[in-house]
Amino acid sequence: MNWLIISPILLPLVLACIMLLLWRHPVWQRWTALGGMVALVGCGAGLFGVVYVHGVQSEQLAGYGAPFGITFVADLFSSIMVLASAILGTAVTVYSMTNIENRRESFGYYPLLHLLLLGVCGAFLTGDVFNLFVFFEIMLMASFVLLTLGGERGQMEGAIKYVTLNLISSAIFLAAVGILYGMTGTLNMADLSNQVVWIAENRPEELPLLTILAMMFLIAFGVKAAMFPLFFWLPASYHTPPPAVSAIFAALLTKVGVYSMARFFTLIFTHDVGTTHMIILVLAGFGMICGVLGAAAQNEFRRILAFHSVSQIGYMLMGIGLIVMLAHRDDEIAHHAVQMGLAGTIIFVVHHLFVKPNLFLVSGVVERIGGTGELKKLGGFYKTEPLLAIMFLISALSLAGIPPLSGFWAKYILVLAGLQLEQYFIVFIALLTGLLTLYSMVKIWAAAFWTDVPDDSPVHNAAHMAHAKHGIRRMIYPIAVIAVIIVLFGVFAGPIFDVAMEAAAQMLDPSAYIEAVQFEEFSPTLGRGEEADS
């Protein structure tokens, strides 16, 4: 157990070090990176298996008990996220071997990829608020560098917005940690959960202070998660780096924000769900509609995909926001529906973690062959690349929530939960957003795949095609594998839902999480006791 729970951060860290030592040998780095990712999948799978069979697992780093040392906790949600991230990381690594040019490879692309995974996995697993901040910063810093790697003008412009807005969020996060420590005197999340219960029972007059803290964390995570109206950095930057980088960003960055929000707003800030979760629900609704309208207004492959994420974040937050109904209803149906809503969020997060990146990966192939991502200048891919077209379709239709693909289940569960909780308005928005999502996916399809190849397209240039087709299999295979995952997700919707429900149950009833953490009894004496003895 010691090894397993720590492996998702230890493995990328050690491999990143090795790749730094191999700085002058990008080709060796490639294979190291790939081997590392595959091993990470193994670790993630092992961790998931152990958590699934034996329940929540934890580890006290450096051997000091909670709340004093740093705790790592793996419950179902976090281990699922680690596993999914590792699978996606593997796919993107293979894809990068062709998609990332040598000049980028030789400036540390692969170690950065691993360090990004390190930050992401750490954020999933840590049970300490300040440590979460540190992992956020690792992830952010790695994403800053991956975003700017290559130095194109667009990358610089996008990065300025990305960096600035995320640093604001970090500053708020840090301030929130400071105030949190000042108010509660602890940093351990399980301990905080206990404290909140204790405050609610003993000092209810202090509960509004917790709501203030909740708002600070909401903003801090909201920026990372690209929640409405804090999402501006995302459409400004996601389409600027190479598609492989866009893909890994789309898969992981916002998810960490959503994950943290889900964690904090189920484990810690549950004292006033009527206020906090209502705000989340309202912002989720706005996010859905604004994001999808934003996507409808775009005319470039990756810009459409990027803007879309904002609306899908809305769906993910919807499941968290639905907890609001626990403030008004306390019957069994409501509890079950809330659990289902949270399961919907989990399924949506995992579904989106595969589907959106896969669309970015397809866009990379399209851009490589068609020479551009602008829809007007593309065409003919249905005819020339039928397999790619099918894989795009699987991903795009899944994103639009067409059954029986993964996206449908995520949407269905959220809608079902929303209807049972009588939140009709958000359900209406969710369904409408689905239709508009379908529209913008079809827009890409019609323009890039169905229309004839434009006359000025570089596709007619044999030299260009020879170059573009070189090594393209390493780009296609990962896409195909993810497409298969998306299909299987629909076929095995039943078991997947069962697991998600169990994960949601673990989150809604934090006792398992808290029990797993190894607390240490301590009453301060500062040696005075000893002096008294002697």
Added chain:
Amino acid sequence: MSSLILRTAIRYLFPIIVLFSIFLLLRGHDEPGGGFIGGLLGATAFALFAIGYSVETSRRMLRFELHQLMGFGLLMATLSGVVGLILGEPFLSSAWIEIPIPGRPEPFKLATYLFFDIGVYLVVLSITLMIVYALAEE
């Protein structure tokens, strides 16, 4: 620009600063100091060389490639944590061997956190120099 006096001064200052930085590193556990502060100071010594002579000279003084030094430092810090894992303790648990020093009542403790701090020192030294060199060459 770089006068003879400056160069001479640097030649004498260099070992003193480096030694002092290592001193700060080693005493960090008990007094203010530590790997980070030591590493920054160590980097200053090499940076002075870059100013007084050239980036190339400074690089040669260092003998190691910065990436490797950085990777090595990080690896060292990480592996000092793995020792705990190998001993069946959680990651980053400290472990030490006691080496008796003749003539002193307390034995010297060769502990993992020392390696951890050395790792921090190396990383800070190398990343500071990396940034300074890159900017100086710009």
Added chain:
Amino acid sequence: MELILAIVIGALYAAGLYLMMRRNLVKLIIGLVLLSQAANLLIFTAAGLRSPNAPLIPPGEKYPVGDFADPLPQALILTAIVIGFGVIAFTLVLFHRAYQSTGTDDLDQMKATDT
């Protein structure tokens, strides 16, 4: 005492945010630096200013003697300062490169990647 520092922190936040909303790249990053100073100082103050004595254990003792400042926020701030340094160094160079490739330090001119 907390009152004084609280006002200083408020002023740093206000100044930092105001500077960030200017159109100039350099002001933006100066604002960022002020913001990170403010956050560090905030952790320091919010945790409570207990004592002017450093949390050191005198030689020969096993526990600190008398009053001492809370060591945990200091450790957190130390981490935050260092991380902040890394971030600021990177951001500085990023802005420098953005200036090079766009030829302007006016942020309003950098909107090609949005809509």
Added chain:
Amino acid sequence: MLIAVLLLFALALAAPLIDRAAGRWTGAVLALGPLAAFLIIARWLPDVAAGETITQVHAWADALDIRLSFYLDGLSLMFALLISGIGTLIVFYAGTYLEGDPRRGRFYAWLLIFMASMLGLVLADNIISMFIFWELTSVSSYFLIGYDHHRESARKSALQAMLVTGGGGLALLAGLIMLGVAAGSMEVSQIINEGEVLREHAWYLPIVILVFAGCFTKSAQFPFHFWLPNAMEAPTPVSAYLHSSTMVKAGVYLLARLNPALGATDVWLYTLVIFGGVTMLVGAYLAIRQVYLKKILAYSTVSALGVLVFLTGLSNVDSPEAAQYAGKAFAVFLLAHALYKATLFLVAGTITHETGEKDVTKLGGLRRKMPLTALAAALAGASMAGLPPFFGFLGKELLLDTTVKNPDWMLPLTIAAGVAGFLFVIVALLIAVKPFWGALKETAQHPHEAPFAMWFGPALLGSLSLLFGLFLNPLARPIIEPTASAVMGVPQEVKLALWHGINLPLMISVAAVVLGILAFLGLPIISRILKPFDALNRIGPERGYYALFNGTLKLASFQTRLLQSGYLRVYLFITITMSVGLIGWQILQLDVLPIVDQFREIEVVPFVIENLYTLIVAALILIGTFGAVHSRSRLSAIASLGVVGYGVALIYIIHGAPDLAITQFLIETLTVILFVLVFYHLPQFPRISSVPARVRDLVVSVAAGVMMTVLVLIATNLETEKISDYFAENSYELGQGRNIVNVILVDFRSMDTLGEIVVLVIAAVGVLALLKLKPPREQERKNNPHEADGREEAS
């Protein structure tokens, strides 16, 4: 039944390969799939005819109440047989129709996916699996309609069909979920017994509205009918299939399916009768205003769908006799329409295939060239026109019987039905007579009799129209009776007879036929008279669709320009305002007076003396801050920044944090050096923000600052136990060190430190990459500034 559906899905995946292997036999080979499905389903015909229903359940996502369960009663059997039966002929026909087209393999893949989904739709017992198949039909029809995707009109029509039916589909999803929740079961076989519960449920009205939204869009009811004629962009076999028995009938199917559960209320009855009636008339009228073969058929399909919806509604009238007639009429008309409409579409396809002409006014005299096709057309046309002894005659008779027997609204409904019948006659003549009789007209291609595969299907289906009419009770009754029972929700005894004696319906029928023939002969004149009214189309529902579509796009680009403006300062402003709003709002909920009171007690002089150092340093920081904000030169701004940084370090010293202070001093020095290095050659700050912008930003930032001050005061005002004593107590014993801060950093919380140096490493790699790795173009320009200038291009 699962096997039948899965078989077709599997065949769809294999279709492109089979197409490559089987060549010209592809159609025949692939037709075996639907044929097998037909036989599998037909096996249950005797059981169902005997009044049984069959249920099969396969697990899928049971925790969500979603199962692959199937339910076979008369209604689903009827539909399943039509889908697989007509499907067989269509697949066979299309093999020849698309001979030589390289896209044929893909076409078959989509067609078979569509067929499988359609079959799944009508067989599904679980309403959510039904919905899944429903959506799949929408999606696969998108690809079928957009088959000629190089044409923009095809892409547009496909999109329109998908958006209209997809939009309805989403409403339907909500409706079905609510239906399932309200009925307490997701299985149709259960839901149809829960009529009482459902009608009493608070959700009844929303459910009905949402189900209507789904069904009316799918089944092209007015005002959503416009997508159907546009869908004629599809190849003819697709049109024949989608519009005779499948896609568009899905909505009708669902209405009939839920009729026993949701019916028997006024809202159900009146909505269906009104929408169905209007659709019936509008569709038929628009049909005779068309000249293209497929458009005529398309609008007549709209009309026929209207008839079916109309009849579904009427099966809920108070008069039991009329209701029974309605159920019977529904079943008969459904079958009759499927048979003749598929035939006529295929005939239209054959005509266009052979002559290259779509305009019915430019066709004539083909009967000699294509006698078999003409025969098939004649049989189907007669059925459509409602001539005895064709099956269509019975359909029309029963329709009229229903309206006549119903005491309420008898006159208007009967007139509507009669007019529809009259218009049907014209349409039938237009399609089945006009191209084949009269003088042969010159066309682009020289027509020949179609190949076997292309006349066989129409001929078979046309003959069935006659056979069903001739052998009503032995052939038609076994399927009509259970279907009517399923629609009514109670077992029906159905007796079918062509001859009811001379009664009102018969007279209306005869009148319709006679008037129809006359009108057909005078059609050129009538057309001229009606021409001015075509202007009405311009304000029709399709305009609404486009207005909504373009309006949404305009709204989209408006809001996007507004929100995602590209100005970082606006983003920051929104983010900060949002934070101040949310956090400040919560602070305002608090009672902050105790904190303020506490400071009222402060006496100035002792306070100043006690905190002299802190005050001096604070003043220093504030001056530095002001300098940083206000300075107009870069260098002095950076110097002010240094002052702030050193000031903060002094605070750390004063308050017992030497490690922090040293680190802060070093870092600050380094930062200032980096600032100077990097920004040495930037221009001075110009004042470019406008005064209102500055005031606005100042207000927001000061608000944020005040908010942070209050937060700090709140936090420090609380008495809390902190975990830090643990570190002090164990630093020496467990951590082996006397500098507690350092022990925390390298031991207690060493993970933070490890993370911190990782950040530093990444930052250094990033700085290096930024400075050394420039885009090739920029690098080149730097190396040879003169040569590269001309080559710069916008990227």
